[in-house]
Amino acid sequence: MTTHHEQLREKLIAYVQDAHAMESQVLLLLTGLIETTHDATLKRALVRHHTESEHHLQRLQDRLEALDSSASLPKSGVAIGAALGKGLLDMLRGDKPSQNGRDAFVTEHLEIAVYQFLERMAEAAGDPQTADVARRNRRDEEKMARLIARNWDRFFQLTLVEAGLAA
């Protein structure tokens, strides 16, 4: 018979696997954003966040191994494109800089939400280390989300430039 605690523990492992799959997808997305962002300031921020995201992934991997060495790492898991409603987003006007700003903003907030629940699940399952990883990772996502939110004008200006409509 599985106890309540064991069930929570299993749930927690599934949450960590999902977060791990999410971070793998985020790395791919960030790589794409870096390639298509020609503004130096934004590119630098994206590159920095890519490095941070590699750390996020590693911390989750470490927790997975600590929680259950037999737990397999999800190969693809949550497709962030699907989570973003990418099909729908791609139907919106495809001006690259605004598309990138939108995708980055939505992604960071998705990550923030995932880490909020991961932190709580870890606490419920009595795993303070995983709760700590969730908090640390979330802090970086919040920082990145704020950076994007400070740069709407820049994304918009780049959109005008790209469309040949800059004043």
Ligand SMILES: [Fe+2]
């Ligand atoms: Fe992340």
